Each structure stands twice: as C-alpha cells, then as structure tokens.
Amino acid sequence: MSAGYFQDRSTPASQDVFSPASPSIGITSRGANALSSRITSVLSASYADLEIRNALETLDSRGVQNSAETRRQIRLDVQKEVIQCNGEIVKDFGEVAEQLKRIGAAISSLNKYCSDMRDHIRAANRDTGPVLEEANSLMSQKKQVETKQQILGAFKSHFLITEDESTVLTSTAEPVNEEFFQTLTRVKKIHHDCEVLLGTEDQRLGLEVLEQSSKQLNAAFQKLYRWIQREFKTLDLENPQINASVRRSLRVLAERPTLFQSCLDFFAEARENILSDSFYAALTGSTSDTQNLATKPIEFQAHDPLRYVGDMLAWAHSATVSEREALEVLFISDGDEIKRSIQAGLESDPWLRRSDGDEIVFDGKKALNQLVSRDLTGVARLLRQRTEQVIQSHEDATLAYKIANLIGFYKNTFAKLLGTDSEVLALFGTLEGSAMRQFRGNMRDHVASVQSELAVAPADLSPPDFLEEALQMLGVLAKSYDTSITTVDDQENGFQPVLAETLDPFLSGCENLFKGLPQPDSDIFAINCLISAKVVLSPYSFTSERASEMDDTISEHATNLVDYQHQYFTYTSGLNTLLEALSSITDSAESLKTIPDLEAFKPEALVAASQQLDEFLPSALIDASENLKRLRNRNMIQDITEEAAGRFCEDFELVESKILAADDLLYNDNDSEEEDPAPGLRDMFPRTSGEIRVLLS
Structure with missing residues (x-):
C-alpha cells in the first residue's frame, strides 16, 4: 500500500513539473531544484528506519489513499487527533490532581494521629520501663538457675551414686550379682573421671569425690575378696x-x-x-x-x-x-x-x-x-x-x-x-x-x-653263671628303660649308668678269667661272653653304641682265632718248614737257584713234606673246625676257618711259585744232551694250589 501511496503522489508531481503551462524559467529551475532535493531526500531515506516503518504502518492501518485530498487533510487530521489526545490527557491529569489533594489530606490526618500515638507510647514507655528491666533481670536469673540445676543434676547422676547403690556395693549382706558389678564399673568410671574435676581452679570438689569413690572401691573389693573366699570353700x-x-x-x-x-x-x-x-x-x-x-x-x-x-x-x-x-x-x-x-x-x-x-x-x-x-x-x-x-x-x-x-x-x-x-x-x-x-x-x-x-671258666667255655644272671637282669632293666623313656633325646647316655653297674663289673670278671686261659680257649671264651651280652643289648636303640664297641672287640678276638687257625694249618701240614726256609729267598735268579741247596728242599725232606701235606689235606677243615667247637656261633667258626684256609692257600701259592721258578732256572742251566737229568723240585712236591683250594673249600 505504501508503494501505491508513493506512486499516487509521484504522478501529479511529474505532471506539474513537465506541464507546458509553467510561468517562467527561474521559477522552473527553482522548482526543479526543490524537486530534486525532495527526491534525493526521499531516495536517501532508509525504509528500514523504525520511525518510517511505524509511520507507514499507521497510514496503512487507517486505510489512507494516496490522493490530493488525502494529502491535504492528513496533516489536519493528525493535528486534530493530537489536540484531542492532549485534551484527554489534561482531563485525566485533573482527576489525578484531585485524587492527590484527597491523599494529601489523608496523609496530614495520619501524621497527626501518629504524633498523638508517639506521645502515648513515650508516656507508656516511661511507665513500663522499670517493670521490663526487672522482668528481664528475673528471666536472666531464671535461666542461670536452670543451667545450674542441669549442671547439678548431671554432676549428681555422673559423680554420685545413690544410697541403694552404695549398699549394694559395700554391704556384705547384699549378694555379688550383676547389679554389684554394674555399680562397681560405674564407681570406677567416677574415680577415673575425677581427673577432670582436679583440673579445675577449685579442686576441693574433685578431692572430695575422689576420696569418696576410693573408699567405695576399697570396700567393694574387700567385699568381693571375702565373697570369693567363701565361694572357694564350697x-x-x-x-x-x-x-x-x-x-x-x-x-x-x-x-x-x-x-x-x-x-x-x-x-x-x-x-x-x-x-x-x-x-x-x-x-x-x-x-x-x-x-x-x-x-x-x-x-x-x-x-x-x-x-x-x-x-x-x-x-x-x-x-x-x-x-x-x-x-x-x-x-x-x-x-x-x-x-x-x-x-x-x-x-x-x-x-x-x-x-x-x-x-x-x-x-x-x-x-x-x-x-x-x-x-x-x-x-x-x-x-x-x-x-x-x-x-x-x-x-x-x-x-x-x-x-x-x-x-x-x-x-x-x-x-x-x-x-x-x-x-x-x-x-x-x-x-x-x-x-x-x-x-x-x-x-x-x-x-x-x-x-x-670268679675262680675258673667253665669247661665248655660258655659264659659263666654270674654273667648269665647279670645278662638276664640287664635284659629286664633294658626292657623297663625302653618302656619308660618318652623322648628320643639323650636316651643312650641315660642308660650308660645302668650298663656301668650291671654289665661292666661282670665283663671285667670274665676278662680276668680270659687272661688265665690258653689259646684259643681265651678268645673263644671272650667271644662267647661278648656275644651273649650283645644278644641282650641288640634289640634296643639306646645300647647301639655299646653293641658296636662289642662288635669291635669280637672282631679283635676273631682275628686272633684266624691267626691261630692259620698257624694250625701251616704247622700241621708241614708247610711252615718250607715257608721258614724261603723267608730269606728273594726274586732274583741267584737267590732262586739256591733253593735246592736249602735243607728243607733236599729230596728226602721235600718228599717227606709232600707226604705230610697229603696226609693233612683230607681232614684239614674238619680238624681245624674241631679246634673252635666250643665257640657258640657256628657261622663264626666257619668264617674263621675259611679265612685261615684262604691264608694257607696264599702261603702255598708262594711256595709253589718259588719251586716253579727254581725248576725253570735249573733246567735251563743243565746240559740238554744229558740223557737222565735229575728230578726237579716240582716232581718231589707235586701238589698244585688249585688242588689245595679245591680240597679246602
């Protein structure tokens, strides 16, 4: 609509400007300048300006048409509306002024009333001031008393006990029950909390409570002590x-x-x-x-x-x-x-x-x-x-x-x-x-x-009666000790005194008898006694050391018997003569050549030695075992005899090796052209070491 409005306004203007009826050129130029200025201002105006937009919206709302009549009347209409508005405003302000007058009168009246009320209040304050001060003082005192009463109640409930509680705590007529222990616990707490009272400036109260609680505690513990004594009796x-x-x-x-x-x-x-x-x-x-x-x-x-x-x-x-x-x-x-x-x-x-x-x-x-x-x-x-x-x-x-x-x-x-x-x-x-x-x-x-x-040893070289009795007693004591020990530590040392009293004296007596016997009876008697003692001691671990010592001693006596049996083999077989003769012979050729010249290796002596050996060998083991027949351990008899026989075989091998070496040297020296050579040593002593080992095995 605004576009139409400006379009309607611009049309007449253009008609007036280019009208052929223009009076003069000066007027025409001035009008042209004004028009151009107006156009310039209109074109330079921004339609985004808020005031222009509001003005255009107002024109649009009024439904204004862009005509010459409208352009002439619009200003008058606007001014008329402004005047009307101003008049209405003046009228409204007049009513407001009237209301203000009535408000001012009301305020004046209120001010008067307020002044009167202040006068009355001042008078009332003058009359009630002392009473209020006294009431405030009383209220403050009341609060202090209530606070002190609360403190006193708290103190009495915490630091003091009742007469009934004191009776329960200290009287011997009252039983020792749960109530007693609860009261005792409370008094102990009171006694402990007295430290707080003793930390104040006035320690008198704390000392009094501490003294009283101490007396109560002592009486309570005395009561408890006597009660426990009575309970212990029953x-x-x-x-x-x-x-x-x-x-x-x-x-x-x-x-x-x-x-x-x-x-x-x-x-x-x-x-x-x-x-x-x-x-x-x-x-x-x-x-x-x-x-x-x-x-x-x-x-x-x-x-x-x-x-x-x-x-x-x-x-x-x-x-x-x-x-x-x-x-x-x-x-x-x-x-x-x-x-x-x-x-x-x-x-x-x-x-x-x-x-x-x-x-x-x-x-x-x-x-x-x-x-x-x-x-x-x-x-x-x-x-x-x-x-x-x-x-x-x-x-x-x-x-x-x-x-x-x-x-x-x-x-x-x-x-x-x-x-x-x-x-x-x-x-x-x-x-x-x-x-x-x-x-x-x-x-x-x-x-x-x-x-x-302790006179002489038994004829059969068995352990004497006193040793048998001692060993029987020792067996009983060892069994008693074995059933009584409860710890493994130091068991053996614990039984040593018993051995010293029950075994050593009797073994010493047997040793005295052993010293008076000839060989091999002495060693046989000693071994029989030691074996009997070892049989008694072997079942127990706490006598293992002593049993081991006995084994060593038995081995020593067995070695003596082996030496005796070895001598029996060599002397009975006649081999000792040959061994003694060869003791000075070395392994050198010169020394070996001298063997046939030795007295024991002369033909007659060597043949006699060979015959004695042949007579000895068939019953050699039986005869040698007969020497040890009184030894109670049959296995030991066999072991000793076999060891002695082994040593005898070694001695025979020595003699045999010397004889063979001598024969070899003699045969090499003799003239090979001799038709009837002299018999060798081997011919006169034909037994071999293999045959000896077979016969003595």
Missing part, C-alpha cells in the same frame, strides 16, 4: 560348669594384685588340704574324717611294690590332669582379661612394682602351672614318704631300677603338664635319685658277693 571343681560369676569376680579382683594373690594363696591352701585328704583316702580307704569310701584302697589291692608305686603315681597324675582342666576354666579362659586387670592395678598402684623396674607380666599358663603345683604339695609330700619306704625296704636292684624308670616316666609326663619349673618335678627328681642310689647300692652288694665265685 567350689566344686568336679563340676564342668563352674560358676561364671566366680570367673568374672577373679577377673575383676585382679585389678587389686595383692588381694588377687592372697585369694590364690587361700585357694591353693584349701585345694592342697582337699587333695591330700583325697590321696590319703585313696591309699588307706578312709579320710581324715573317718568316713569310709566305696573304692578299694591302693594299699590293699597293690601287693607288688612296683604296682603300688605305679598306682600312687597314676592317682597323682589323674588328680593333676583333673585339677588343671578345672582351673583352666577359671584362669586360662579369661587369661587376657586377668592380664589387663593386673596391669591396670599396677598402673594405679605403682608402689607394687618391682624394685628393679621390670614390669610384672601375668602369664596365664605359668600362673596355672604354679597354682596346680601348689595344690599338689601335700600329695607330693605323702607320695615321697610312701615311695621312699618302698625303695628302702627292698634290696632287689631290679625293683629299684624299675621304680626309678617309672618315676622318670611320670617326671617327663608332669613336665609336659606343669612345665619344667614346677616344684613337683623337684620331688620326682629326688625320688628318682633315691631309687637309683638304692639300685647302685644293691648292684654293688651283688657284685661283691659274686666276686668270690
């Missing part, structure tokens, strides 16, 4: 379900190490009396209260002394195991708690520590072992008396040694139960030493009585 250790309150009480009482130790001493004394009465009843059949028991007493059923001692030791071991198992429930199950409690008690009472500064560390197992050892003191005393009576009243060395081994076995068993530091082990060591002294004394008496029998 405590049944045979019951597997031991009262849990006793264990808890011991754990709590451990915070007072002195009371705890005193309680243990009391318990140990009570248990010592109980176990002593039980042991006496097991021995005799009646207690100290003259009450008969249903079980058969040990003294009536154990007629054998070894069984009597064994039954007593077995009863002591059984009682120890039962006592330890029962006390483990009291001490080991709460060992860590007791350790911590004792440590806390030492920290609270530093004067209880050692003078050397070392801390006392509670060891539950060690304390248990010590307590069980103390409980068994009475039993150990009675056991020692009865065992020493048995040992001293019998002169049987075997019985004394069996008792010593039995005591040693139980000593190792008790060491595993109670530790190596137990006092009970000292008792077992004493009893074992007493039994061994009795054993050695009895053995020495027996050896002294046997020495008178």
